[in-house]
Amino acid sequence: MSKIELRGVSKAYGATLALRRGDLSIDAGEVHVLIGSNGSGKSTLCKILAGSVRPDGGEILIDGKPVTITGPRSARDHGIGIFYQELSLAGHRTVSENICLSDMPVTRAGFVDRDALEARAARYVALFASVAGDGFSADTTVENLRADQRQLVEIMKALATEAPVIIFDEPTSALDRAQVDRFFEILRDLKAEGRSIIFISHRMDEIFAIGDRVTVIRDGETVGTERIADTNPAAVIRLMVGTQDELAPTNGAPHATAVARTFVLTLQNLSGKGFANVSFEVAKGEILGFGGLHGQGQSSVLRAIFGVNPVASGEIVLGGKTYAASNPREAIRRGLAYVSGDRGRDGVISGRPILENVTPIHYLRQKLRLARPAALADRVRPALEALHTKFGGLGHPINSLSGGNQQKIVIARWLIDRPDVLLLDDPTKGIDLSAKTDLFALIRKLAAEGMGIVLYSSEDAELLNNADRILVFNGGSVRRELTGADRTRYNLYQAAYEAA
Amino acid sequence: MTATTQARPPAPSPVLAFLKQPLVVALALIVALLLLGEALSPGFASAQQILRLLIVAALLGIVAAGQNLVILGGREGIDLSVGGVISLSAIIAGNVMNGADSGILPAIVACIIAGGLIGLFNGLGVTLLRIPPLVMTLGMLGVLQGLLVVVRNGIPSGLAAPGLSQFVTRPFLLGLPGIIWLWVAIGLLMAFMLTRTVYGHRIYAIGSNEQAAYMAGVPVKAVRISLFMLSGVFAAIAGICLLGYSGSSFANVGEQYMLPSIIAVVFGGTPLAGGKGGYTGTMAGALLLVILQGILTTVHIDESGRQMVFGATLLLLMLFYGRGRAMRG
Ligand SMILES: Nc1ncnc2c1ncn2[C@@H]1O[C@H](COP(=O)(O)OP(=O)(O)OP(=O)(O)O)[C@@H](O)[C@H]1O
Ligand SMILES: [Mg+2]
Numbered sequence: 001m002s003k004i005e006l007r008g009v010s011k012a013y014g015a016t017l018a019l020r021r022g023d024l025s026i027d028a029g030e031v032h033v034l035i036g037s038n039g040s041g042k043s044t045l046c047k048i049l050a051g052s053v054r055p056d057g058g059e060i061l062i063d064g065k066p067v068t069i070t071g072p073r074s075a076r077d078h079g080i081g082i083f084y085q086e087l088s089l090a091g092h093r094t095v096s097e098n099i100c101l102s103d104m105p106v107t108r109a110g111f112v113d114r115d116a117l118e119a120r121a122a123r124y125v126a127l128f129a130s131v132a133g134d135g136f137s138a139d140t141t142v143e144n145l146r147a148d149q150r151q152l153v154e155i156m157k158a159l160a161t162e163a164p165v166i167i168f169d170e171p172t173s174a175l176d177r178a179q180v181d182r183f184f185e186i187l188r189d190l191k192a193e194g195r196s197i198i199f200i201s202h203r204m205d206e207i208f209a210i211g212d213r214v215t216v217i218r219d220g221e222t223v224g225t226e227r228i229a230d231t232n233p234a235a236v237i238r239l240m241v242g243t244q245d246e247l248a249p250t251n252g253a254p255h256a257t258a259v260a261r262t263f264v265l266t267l268q269n270l271s272g273k274g275f276a277n278v279s280f281e282v283a284k285g286e287i288l289g290f291g292g293l294h295g296q297g298q299s300s301v302l303r304a305i306f307g308v309n310p311v312a313s314g315e316i317v318l319g320g321k322t323y324a325a326s327n328p329r330e331a332i333r334r335g336l337a338y339v340s341g342d343r344g345r346d347g348v349i350s351g352r353p354i355l356e357n358v359t360p361i362h363y364l365r366q367k368l369r370l371a372r373p374a375a376l377a378d379r380v381r382p383a384l385e386a387l388h389t390k391f392g393g394l395g396h397p398i399n400s401l402s403g404g405n406q407q408k409i410v411i412a413r414w415l416i417d418r419p420d421v422l423l424l425d426d427p428t429k430g431i432d433l434s435a436k437t438d439l440f441a442l443i444r445k446l447a448a449e450g451m452g453i454v455l456y457s458s459e460d461a462e463l464l465n466n467a468d469r470i471l472v473f474n475g476g477s478v479r480r481e482l483t484g485a486d487r488t489r490y491n492l493y494q495a496a497y498e499a500a
Numbered sequence: 501m502t503a504t505t506q507a508r509p510p511a512p513s514p515v516l517a518f519l520k521q522p523l524v525v526a527l528a529l530i531v532a533l534l535l536l537g538e539a540l541s542p543g544f545a546s547a548q549q550i551l552r553l554l555i556v557a558a559l560l561g562i563v564a565a566g567q568n569l570v571i572l573g574g575r576e577g578i579d580l581s582v583g584g585v586i587s588l589s590a591i592i593a594g595n596v597m598n599g600a601d602s603g604i605l606p607a608i609v610a611c612i613i614a615g616g617l618i619g620l621f622n623g624l625g626v627t628l629l630r631i632p633p634l635v636m637t638l639g640m641l642g643v644l645q646g647l648l649v650v651v652r653n654g655i656p657s658g659l660a661a662p663g664l665s666q667f668v669t670r671p672f673l674l675g676l677p678g679i680i681w682l683w684v685a686i687g688l689l690m691a692f693m694l695t696r697t698v699y700g701h702r703i704y705a706i707g708s709n710e711q712a713a714y715m716a717g718v719p720v721k722a723v724r725i726s727l728f729m730l731s732g733v734f735a736a737i738a739g740i741c742l743l744g745y746s747g748s749s750f751a752n753v754g755e756q757y758m759l760p761s762i763i764a765v766v767f768g769g770t771p772l773a774g775g776k777g778g779y780t781g782t783m784a785g786a787l788l789l790v791i792l793q794g795i796l797t798t799v800h801i802d803e804s805g806r807q808m809v810f811g812a813t814l815l816l817l818m819l820f821y822g823r824g825r826a827m828r829g
Contacts, residue, residue, distance in 0.1 A: 308715065329717040338715065346715045349708045351776045356701050360716035363698045371698050413716065 001064050003028040003196045004049070004080075004165055009058030010220075011044050018044040020220035022058065026165065031187055031197040033207045033228070036217035036240060037493070038294045038458055042200050043085050045217070046169045049198075050082035051075030076102065081161030085169040085200075087154045091143035096121035098142055099156045124156035127186055131179045147174040155183060159190075166190070167198040172206060184210050202293050204233045205499035216240050237497060241489045261286075263317075264452035265421045267305070270314035274300035275476045277314070282421065282452040287443065289467025290456035291482075292496045296473035298456040302423045306338040307331040319420060332364055337419035339411055341426030341458075347410035348398055355380055355394040358413050365417040383412040388438045404435030411439065421452045428462065440466055460489055472496055527784055533791045541798045553790050554676070555668065555745065558683035561786040562738040563757045564764040565686055566619075566731030568782045570633070571765050572694075573727045574707030574774030580637040581622060582735040582761055584644025585615050586754025589739025591651060594658020594749045601663040611736040618644070619732025623725030641758075648752065657749045668744035679741050683783075686734075690779035703727065708775030759807065760789050763814045772818070789813075 002025040009022035019041040026032045034042050047053035049060070051069045060067055062078055069075050075082075089098050096118055105116035118138065125138045136149050145153065151174045158166050172180050187197055187210055201207055207214060208228060215225040216239040224239050261283035270278045275297035282288045290298040303309040305316060307325035316323045318334055325331055328338070340346035349357050355373065358380045362368070377394055384391065389408040391401055398406055411427065424443070428436045443466065447453050457463045463470055470482040472495035480495035482488075537544035563582050570577040589611040596610050597603030618640060625636040667678040694700040705713035706720050714720050738757070743749050762772075767785035770777025789810070796806050 332717040364717040
């Protein structure tokens with residue numbers, strides 16, 4: 001009998017179906033791996049088990065008995081502990097306090113029993129003593145820790161639940177080799193004690209090193225479970241890809257040979273925070289795609305080119321001249337444009353009229369001093385119409401528009417004075433389908449007119465359908481270049497999940 | 501994630517929205533307060549008295565123009581040093597002109613340079629050293645106060661030139677003295693600058709979303725420094741006018757303008773968070789405060805009592821706008 005079983009569990013956030021149908025069964029004494037691309041619903045499934053998200057439908061059985069998990073407390077009572085992907089630590093508290101956070105030992109008088117707390121925490125801190133690194137001790141405040149050390153604390157916190165079932169949602173993403181090895185030793189001990197582990201990672205080597213079985217989840221559906229011993233990475237990736245591969249690539253337009261191409265942007269061994277030795281060139285009229293899992297350096301490279309993030313070494317050549325990116329202002333003057341996917345942070349000037357949201361780049365590039373509304377409106381309207389933007393009047397605040405239309409306003413800002421190179425950093429995050437369609441139609445048109453475009457998208461279909469070439473990022477560097485018929489989802493996943 | 505593709509209609513009832521506009525509220529209050537003043541002490545709303553109120557409002561309004569700009573620029577922008585700048589400027593002007601009309605121009609130049617420099621220091625501290633504006637300008641206020649004590653021991657307080665006094669107190673055009681016209685001109689200039697110039701749009705941009713403005717090529721630091729400089733310059737101009745109003749400069753004349761300059765801005769519809777609002781409202785706010793001050797004086801509430809009332813007003817305003825935001829959001 002399975003220790004834990006999920007049958008048809010589902011969850012929707014508003015209109016987003018995060019989990020369509022989660023079927024999963026975990027045995028006692030096994031490490032069960034969940035794998036699936038970004039946004040496929042892994043964390044949602046975990047949170048449902050951990051009680052921090054209530055499912056919309058389906059059944060959960062523990063030791064064969066149906067249960068209802070009503071909240072984190074109830075999950076603990078049912079014997080489920082969790083490591084949260086986004087961590088659940090109290091920054092101002094010490095490592096010890098965090099480890100015992102979910103179950104503080106109290107004295108008879110009802111006060112926190114410091115001695116018991118320290119003693120309990122010390123056991124878990126000791127587990128990682130050899131690999132935790134400098135500046136790590138039981139009484140360090142968590143906010144003073146490095147990212148990997150915080151992840152270790154979250155691991156300790158999960159272990160401290162001593163629950164029969166422990167979920168680890170991407171516990172290794174910031175850990176180094178030695179830390180991962182130590183963690184795996186501990187997992188093996190837990191297994192030997194008969195405990196059940198759910199383990200999520202995007203690293204194929206880790207999955208095959210520690211897993212007993214693997215369940216693939218695709219677009220919110222669990223599509224298959226295999227014994228690790230009976231499968232291989234290629235087969236797992238095929239499961240992740242499914243039959244969708246036949247749909248791509250659609251954008252087979254072969255581009256001109258290298259001789260005839262003029263490069264508008266060239267990177268030579270560019271390194272900086274979050275990426276290393278990135279080299280590529282973008283030709284006039286080309287759409288170069290950046291692919292791979294989230295946070296593998298794609299955004300960092302784009303932001304470095306645009307002068308937002310510092311460059312440590314390497315060279316950027318823009319329009320035939322070397323270029324040292326120092327700030328966005330300089331980048332804009334040199335003909336670069338950068339559309340961020342985080343429009344709330346980097347794009348929308350909230351509370352201000354639509355007109356003012358479109359014009360900043362125009363002011364800069366035309367060296368304007370006066371803002372004549374009539375003259376500006378003549379420039380702004382066509383740019384907005386090209387994107388099929390729906391808006392009441394140019395004087396209305398940008399906040400009066402829907403998210404997709406706000407993003408169109410921000411994009412229009414970058415296109416009103418035509419740049420030479422357009423950097424798109426996951427530009428369609430959170431916008432609806434018709435807005436996406438409009439956007440990509442425009443992007444292709446701009447490319448056809450000679451603009452050089454770099455497109456990072458977290459949606460594989462967008463990349464496969466629109467990019468002429470795709471650079472797959474993995475661990476901060478370009479793992480593979482996909483061109484022509486190689487631009488398949490399978491190849492994309494393979495390079496993305498390959499061990500570093 | 502299904503974003504609606506239609507623009508939402510702006511506000512449900514235009515009449516209600518109009519009545520709720522801070523500017524309308526302020527103007528209604530101005531009339532109400534004038535009537536109240538007249539009721540409490542007949543003659544309060546006489547032409548003579550109103551003219552006097554207008555002059556004081558102009559003084560406050562000029563200081564508040566700079567305060568307004570700094571606050572609009574966001575990132576907790578505020579200039580507490582204006583009081584010190586006003587006092588210093590009054591002393592410099594008094595000593596440079598020392599009762600002679602020929603000294604007016606040099607005095608103006610000297611004061612504007614001094615105000616601009618102080619603003620520059622504020623701006624540099626806030627942008628380059630990343631000192632919070634509240635702390636930076638409060639520190640600057642302390643420095644200026646110390647400086648004033650030192651200066652005062654060494655040199656006389658100085659005398660206003662007759663021309664300056666006339667500019668501030670004697671009718672010049674349509675029965676109104678020059679300072680009122682100066683204030684009107686500043687009002688027009690500010691409105692033009694904020695709505696029709698690239699610089700104005702950049703001020704709103706950094707006040708509303710500094711990161712987005714930076715990404716769009718706005719020289720965020722330069723703009724912010726310039727705002728503090730403008731605030732220093734406006735305070736310096738107010739200092740000169742204040743000298744003209746009182747004839748000679750006396751200790752810490754400027755101090756009592758600091759808090760009201762902030763209240764005028766907030767009352768005029770510019771939230772302390774910045775990024776929206778404008779100067780027209782601030783002008784109404786300045787008028788209102790001066791009338792309120794007049795009423796308080798009429799009913800024999802002394803300076804400390806007035807400051808208490810102002811402080812309480814500011815808190816009330818914050819509450820009012822805070823709730824408004826919560827209801828809208
Ligand atoms: N709180 C939320 N509100 C709205 N949508 C959400 C929320 N949490 C997740 N989603 C959406 O649900 C889908 C599944 O998200 P989930 O976090 O489960 O993915 P995941 O498989 O864990 O991805 P990753 O590998 O990036 O961690 C995504 O489309 C995500 O955008
Ligand atoms: Mg996740």
